[in-house]
Amino acid sequence: MARLTALAGGLAATTALLAMPATAHEHPSGITDLVTPAVVRVEAVSHVEITLLDHLSELKHVERSYDIPLGQGTGTVVNPEGAIVTLTRVVKTDDDDVAVLAANRIFAAHHKVKIPQDSKRHKLKDPQLDRHLKECYPPKKSTATCIINVTTDITIFPNVSPADTDGFKADLVRAGSGPDAPAVLMPSGRAVGSVGMPTAPLADKVPDAVGAPTSVAGFLGRPGPNVRSTVEIAHLSKGGGAGDTGRPFADPEKKTDEPVKLGGLADRGLAGAPVIGDKDGHVIGMLIGGGKSAKMIGVREITSTLTKAGIAPRRGxxxxxxxxxxxxxxxxxxxxxxxxxxxxxxxxxxxxxxxxxxxxxxxxxxxxxxxxxxxxxAPVAGSTPLWPFIAAAAVLFVAAATGAFVLWRRRAPADRPGHPEQPEPPPSPPPVVTGQPLDEGANQTVVVRRSQPFGVVPQQKQVLTAQEPSVKYCTACGMRLGHGHRFCGYCGHPSET
Known part of the structure; x- marks a missing residue:
């Protein structure tokens, strides 16, 4: 039976091998789809509340509030909880610069003077107005003419369909030491999904080879039907320092000025976009710079910032x-x-x-x-034909059938399927002699048999009758004579005769 089971198992394994579909291979070169679901649009706005204390003509308190765009760029989700990495300059700036811009706006609107609407400190021709304007600029002093409060609102627009026009809020968990250093954000205000968000895999290191091909993916606006993710091909150049200095780009065929091309895209919204390696589609860095000089900071700077923020990148x-x-x-x-x-x-x-x-x-x-x-x-060209496997399967099948038949023939008839064990017929009763009395005086040995299950040796039991005195019968009629009788009690014939 064990031999039959082994043969059947081999047959099943061969059949499963023939029916098994081809397994998928590792990702081909240049895949960016592994990262683009985790790419998001990041917009930061500084909300400024300012109160101007006017003491020139009569005491007045003039209150205004302004929403000043702080930065726009691209971020990458690195864990299902929604942790996002982007550039610090996209989400953080000097609050004093925002306060100066708000002071210029409120002063120009209230006092009807011409002041450039920027974050620079200006001087007015009127000495009294000029003094009040300087007292409005930060830092705050006891003689300040302005009370200013600055907060930052960060909104994330994910790559979803239909487009999320409202986005969701995020908090700045950790900012970098410079504008082109990585910053870490975490969602706040509402959930991002029952099982989290799509994430991008981070590479272990940056490719060392000069001219290594990469892709840069990001958004030039809020994701929607008319704004799809932008993907540009770039190549890593040699050299480049660590940290914020980054590694430059260069086209090995010198057909495109990649730093200028990518710098323009960074200014339009790709600042902080993930740089994707061509080998396995993992994130190897982040786009920094702008204008005519775009570079890449490596993945080690990203993971270091995440570690300092207490956030572990992982997949979901x-x-x-x-x-x-x-x-x-x-x-x-x-x-x-x-x-x-x-x-x-x-x-x-x-x-x-x-x-x-x-x-x-x-x-x-x-x-x-x-x-x-x-x-x-049909079989793939150049691959091993299927007929040897089919022949092997047929041989295994015939061997299994032959083995099963041989084992069946070797069984005892009572063990064969369809042949239940037939019990032995019971012993026939002793014949009854009619017309002549039984000889009860004979010594007899009776062997009693019992039917037993197949394979069990039957036990024999002998029953011996007791010895009796000699018994006599009438020679005339055959009837039994009593002990000591001289005449037959039936016919009267003498017993001695």
């Missing part, structure tokens, strides 16, 4: 489902990719990247481009 359930579906999609197994993207949308309904790729997968499912369909229809 959404990312596991999305990465599995994305692998199948980029290897053209569209039939297998579609359920994976559907699962991602169940976990995070707004994932615009998953929704778009699901639409493509459903359109190509079962078509000529579907590798799963082609593999099922």
């Amino acid at each position: 359930a959404i990312d596991s489902a999305f990465e599995g579906a994305l692998t199948r999609y980029h290897t053209k197994y569209y039939t297998e990719a579609a359920p994976g993207f559907q699962r991602v949308l169940e976990l995070y309904p707004g994932n615009s990247v998953a929704a778009e790729l699901l639409k493509v997968s459903l359109a190509k499912r079962g078509g000529p481009e579907d590798e799963g369909t082609k593999r099922a229809a």
Whole structure:
């Protein structure tokens, strides 16, 4: 029986091997879809409340409030709780600069004087107004003519569909030492999803090779139907210091001035955008600079800032489902990719990247481009033909059937299926002699038999009758004579005769 089980197991394993679908391979080069679901738009606004104390003509308190745009850029979600990394200059500035701008605005509006609407300190021709203006500028003094309170509102606009026009608020957890140092944000005010948000994987290090290809992904405006994520190709140059100095970009073929191209994009909203490695699609750095000089700070600066903020980057359930579906999609197994993207949308309904790729997968499912369909229809060119495996499976099947038949033949008949054990018939009763009395005086040995189960040796038991005195019978009629009788009691014939 054990031999039969082994043969059947081998047959099942061979069948499963033949039926097993091809497994997906690792991500092909240049994938940015692994990161773009976690890319967000970051907008920061300074809210200023200012009160001007006018003592020139009559005592007046003039109150105003201003929302001054502080920064606009791109951020990257690094854990399901919604922790975001971006540049410090996108979310933080010197509060004194904002206070100076508010003082210039309220003074120009109330006293009807021309003052540039910027964050620089200006001088007026009227000595009295000029003195009051200087007393309005920070820092606050006992003779100040202005009371100023500055707060910062940070709003995050995720990459979702339909677009989130309101966004959600975030708090600044940690700012860097300089404007181009990483800053860490955490959501506040409302939940970001039952299982969190999509995240981007962080690389272990920056590629050392000069000319290593990368991609920069971010938003030039709030995500929506008319504003999609912008992805630009760039190449790492040699050299570059650590920290805020960054590593420069350079086109190895010298067809494009990449620092100028990326600097312009940084000014328009890609400041703080993730720089994505071409090998596995992980984040290797962040875009800094602007104007005609854009650079990249490495992933070590990002992870160091996260560590100081007490936040650990990690992946979540959404990312596991999305990465599995994305692998199948980029290897053209569209039939297998579609359920994976559907699962991602169940976990995070707004994932615009998953929704778009699901639409493509459903359109190509079962078509000529579907590798799963082609593999099922015909063997891949150059691969091992299937007939040796089919022949081996047939041989295993015949061997298993032969072994089962031999084992069946070797069984005892009572053990064979369909042949239940037949019990021995009971012993026949002793024949009854009619017309002649039984000889009760004979010494007899009676053997009593019992039917036993198959394979058990039956036990024999002998029953011996007791010895009796000699018994005599009438020679005329055959009737038994009593002990000591001289004549037959039935016919009267003498017993001695």
